[in-house]
Amino acid sequence: MTFLSTSDNGFCVFRRQRFLLLLLVLTIGLVQAQPPTDKASFPGQLPLDKRQGNAVPALRSGDIIAFAGGANIAAMRKDGILETLLYAAHPTTQLRIWNLGWEGDTVYEQFRDVGFGSWSKNLDSLGANVVFAQFGQMESLEGEKSIPQFIDAYRQLLDSIRKPDRQIVLLSPVPFEPDQLNRTPLGKSENPMSRAPVEKYAEAIKTLAETEGYGYIDLYHPIRTSSSVGSLTNDGLHLNQVGQQVMASLILKTLNLPEHFSQQLTTLQREVLNKNVLWFNYWRPSNWAFLNGDRTTQPFSHDWQDKTRRIFPEEMKAFEPLIRGAEQRIMNEQRKLAPVR
Structure with missing residues (x-):
């Protein structure tokens, strides 16, 4: 005009x-x-008032939830505590939960092999409409001076996944436990963990969430003042099972959901772990290069008689009904927890 x-x-x-x-x-x-700017016509448009979405969401039936971040998020799949508690808190609600955590991911880089697809494309391919993201612990080792750079990178990363119908919740980083790193030859005074300003990074993330309209869950301060602090990691930075349970409990508490893990949930937890093993092997196969990476022309992924036919991708599809079956068993266990009417 x-x-x-x-x-x-x-x-x-x-x-x-x-x-x-x-x-x-x-x-x-x-x-x-x-x-009118409806979602169908403008799928990439952001809300005009970024403050509209700054509450932690209540989960609804049909939600597809993804957890993304570094090693502590990736390790969640190994004990399944948080997932189990989320399913148990919604016994009549159909939820789908996927762990996209990747060891080594930071706001600056999410390295993926050739052909794997970006962080944002992975979320889109799952149709995730609720995303919990956790960054900041490892980045804090760069010191307080790098906070502006960190926040700028985090903002850009979140912009790449932001959608009007997707709720994003930022999890604060958890504190280091410098005393647990007993293998360092430098000693505690020279341990970079003891000097890392994790709290200031957590506060900067909270401000980012408030400014951009994301949900925020503070894990740093409750853990820092917890009686369990000092025994939550294996090596000062990677949460052990106790640490994972504490983190899960804090997340559930913020969501106003039951946070107690009881023996009644062990069967459900077992089904969650089965699903997670299937999902990990389907999503992150160790021989990705032969599947869809830069070695797809090698004989390994081809039929031994018809060299033009790739059988490896067909074999991977066998995981899909197994994963659906695992999800159905989770749902069956969920229903058993529903109150009798």
Whole structure:
């Protein structure tokens, strides 16, 4: 659209007050004439008021939930505590939960092999509409001076996955436990973990969430003041099973959901772990290069008689009904926890 200028239609002869009044009327008319911005027409458009989405979401039936981040998120699949508690808290609600954690992921880089697809494409391929993301612990080793750079990178990363119908919750980093790193030859005084400003990174993430309209769950301060602190990691940074349980409990508490893990949930937990093993082997096969990477022309992934036929991708599809079956068994165990009416 071409805007009018003072040289068009004799506008230059009007007094300044009348010109401004006319311009105001035209502007109001243009705003009122704009078509509605529904999600179907504008799938990539962001909410105008970023503060609208800053509450932690209540989970609904049909939600597809993804957890993303570094090693501590990736390790969640090995004990399944958080997933089990989420399923148990929603016994009549159909949820699908996927762990996209990847050891070594930071806000600066999420390295993937050739052909694997980006962090954002992985979330899109799953149709995830609720995303829990955790970064900041390892990045804090770069010191307080790097917080602006960290927040800028985090903002860009979140912008790449932001959608009007997707809720994003930022999990704060958990504190280091420097005393647990007993293998370092440097000693505690020279241990970089003891100097890392994790708390300041957590506070910066909270501000980012408030500014951009994301949910936020503070894990740092409750863990830091917990009586269990000092025994939550194996090596100062990687959460052990106790640490995973504490983190899961804090997340459930913030979501206003039951946080106690009981023996009644062990069968459900077993089904969750079975699903996670199948999912990991399907999503992150160790021989990815032969599946869809840069070695797909090698004989390994081809039929031994018909060299033009790739059988490896067909074999991987066998995981799909197994995963669906595992999800069904999870749902069956969920229903057993529903109150009898």
